Amino acid sequence: MSTPARTGAPGAVDAGSATGGDSARNDRPHALAGSRPRRTLPAPRWGRLALALVVPVTLLSAWHLATAVTGVFAPHQLPAPASVWQAAVELATWDRGPNLWTHVQISTQRVLLGFTLGAALGLAVGAVVGLSRLGDALLSGTFGAVRAVPSLGWVPLLVLWMGINEDSKVTLIAIGAFFPVYTTVASALRHVDKHLVEAGRAYGLRGTSLLVRVQLPAATPAVVSGLRLALAQSWLFLVAAELIASSMGLGFLLIDSQSNGRVDRILLALVVLAVLGKLTDALLGMAERRLLRRF
Amino acid sequence: MAITTPTTVRSHPAHPVSIQGVGRTFPARDRKGAGTQVLADVDLEVGAGEIVALIGASGCGKSTLLRQVCGLDTPTAGRILIDGSPVNGTDERCAVAFQEPRLLPWRTLAQNVSLGLPRGTDRGAGRQRVHELLELVGLGACTHYRPRQVSGGMAQRASLARALARNPGVLLLDEPFGALDALTRLRMQDLLLDVHAAEPATVLLVTHDVDEALYLADRVVLLGRPSGAEPHAPSGVQTVVTVPGSRPRDRGDAELAHLRAGLLDGLGVPTHHQTTT
Numbered sequence: 001m002s003t004p005a006r007t008g009a010p011g012a013v014d015a016g017s018a019t020g021g022d023s024a025r026n027d028r029p030h031a032l033a034g035s036r037p038r039r040t041l042p043a044p045r046w047g048r049l050a051l052a053l054v055v056p057v058t059l060l061s062a063w064h065l066a067t068a069v070t071g072v073f074a075p076h077q078l079p080a081p082a083s084v085w086q087a088a089v090e091l092a093t094w095d096r097g098p099n100l101w102t103h104v105q106i107s108t109q110r111v112l113l114g115f116t117l118g119a120a121l122g123l124a125v126g127a128v129v130g131l132s133r134l135g136d137a138l139l140s141g142t143f144g145a146v147r148a149v150p151s152l153g154w155v156p157l158l159v160l161w162m163g164i165n166e167d168s169k170v171t172l173i174a175i176g177a178f179f180p181v182y183t184t185v186a187s188a189l190r191h192v193d194k195h196l197v198e199a200g201r202a203y204g205l206r207g208t209s210l211l212v213r214v215q216l217p218a219a220t221p222a223v224v225s226g227l228r229l230a231l232a233q234s235w236l237f238l239v240a241a242e243l244i245a246s247s248m249g250l251g252f253l254l255i256d257s258q259s260n261g262r263v264d265r266i267l268l269a270l271v272v273l274a275v276l277g278k279l280t281d282a283l284l285g286m287a288e289r290r291l292l293r294r295f
Numbered sequence: 296m297a298i299t300t301p302t303t304v305r306s307h308p309a310h311p312v313s314i315q316g317v318g319r320t321f322p323a324r325d326r327k328g329a330g331t332q333v334l335a336d337v338d339l340e341v342g343a344g345e346i347v348a349l350i351g352a353s354g355c356g357k358s359t360l361l362r363q364v365c366g367l368d369t370p371t372a373g374r375i376l377i378d379g380s381p382v383n384g385t386d387e388r389c390a391v392a393f394q395e396p397r398l399l400p401w402r403t404l405a406q407n408v409s410l411g412l413p414r415g416t417d418r419g420a421g422r423q424r425v426h427e428l429l430e431l432v433g434l435g436a437c438t439h440y441r442p443r444q445v446s447g448g449m450a451q452r453a454s455l456a457r458a459l460a461r462n463p464g465v466l467l468l469d470e471p472f473g474a475l476d477a478l479t480r481l482r483m484q485d486l487l488l489d490v491h492a493a494e495p496a497t498v499l500l501v502t503h504d505v506d507e508a509l510y511l512a513d514r515v516v517l518l519g520r521p522s523g524a525e526p527h528a529p530s531g532v533q534t535v536v537t538v539p540g541s542r543p544r545d546r547g548d549a550e551l552a553h554l555r556a557g558l559l560d561g562l563g564v565p566t567h568h569q570t571t572t
Contacts, residue, residue: 196399
């Protein structure tokens, strides 16, 4: 066993050393290679990126063909990619109102604020419900019912209470971010391996020290995927908030372009939303990989 | 293997354990049903530094008894004393190794072993102690691996090291080698004896394996229902066998084979053993 076995099957022979010395040399861990099952594609990172780009590039070419080259679609139905690009350039240098950067900036700010707020609350309430039986009995029913309210149902109330300003939008996004985090945290903490918790208790951990050393780390993978879900949901709720009442932001750009018949700008806003959503998710994904390397 | 005795970490001397009239009734699942009484009137005195094996059919309450000694479970009758004082909550004079390693998967083996260190251990001393223990169980080269990266036997040895890190006065082993393959199990048994010689603690060992019990223990306690009792009657101490000879014992000893047949008989397994006289 000079080289670690590729598969790391649990049945591999363990050369235990009762007396040490002679057999200790055989104690090499055998599953090092097996701990990275993601390497199914032989291509390195750039190859993967190239593969991921195949579909977008094909779609873009088809779009170009159907509009600029063959003219199957009229420009007022589906403008060509080039005119969307022109719209982007025009809007980026717009000086008669909010330009593209302002829209992107304000939308990103709303998402980040709402997401942070909602995720923090979701973590706190999820921990209470997941860890304490009393908390579960008291809160889970109510939160389940509140969760059942469709997102847009909140809008009239928020607008009446808070007015058409940043607070109401950020609150709506926070509601959207809260529930994925709350649900995953509560269920992950409730389902931490009972054996590990008991082992922790046997070694004198209880209360906070048990939470910090055993329960939270055990729930980390689920919590991180909850955060990613929450981020996606935040962008969703952002557009809902901005579509209804706003004077800036990507959702406003969508509704404004609809009333002006600017399909090119609508497509631009959609592309920007897609890119921003993917970008923020990729950032969280990178943090996740870094964090979960240990699990 | 060089075995160094620790000097810098607080250590418990081997403690005697006294189990007095212990019973355990689990509450009924629903309101109408009666509770299930698993143990009744268990009396057992374990001397300081002694190795006692508990054997019995599955479900007879031997693991429950073990969990009660370390405070993970509480008797509904009777009491348990360690070194003369009663067990109350999880007791820091005890350390447990479970049937599964139960290592925290996000920690390295060394970090897992350090979980066992008594509270308030000095950092440097703790690190040195962890290193010594991993050497002792033959994992000196693997301190930085995570539990997932090592074999079951290695994880189980790390779990034993974690229990030893507590410098326990009473070491509780709940079928610690039950899930291992036969060869590894034999090696682990010898390892346990080495460890016991280096750092004597009172050892209570739950096992299914009569041979293991006879090989390791000073006394073997058979837990079970009295013969002729109802099928759901609570268990108690049926037989206590003092194992002759001193360790290390010959695994093929004829006298042990005779005792083995008697114990298996007590467990309700016919052995077809014939005494040659």
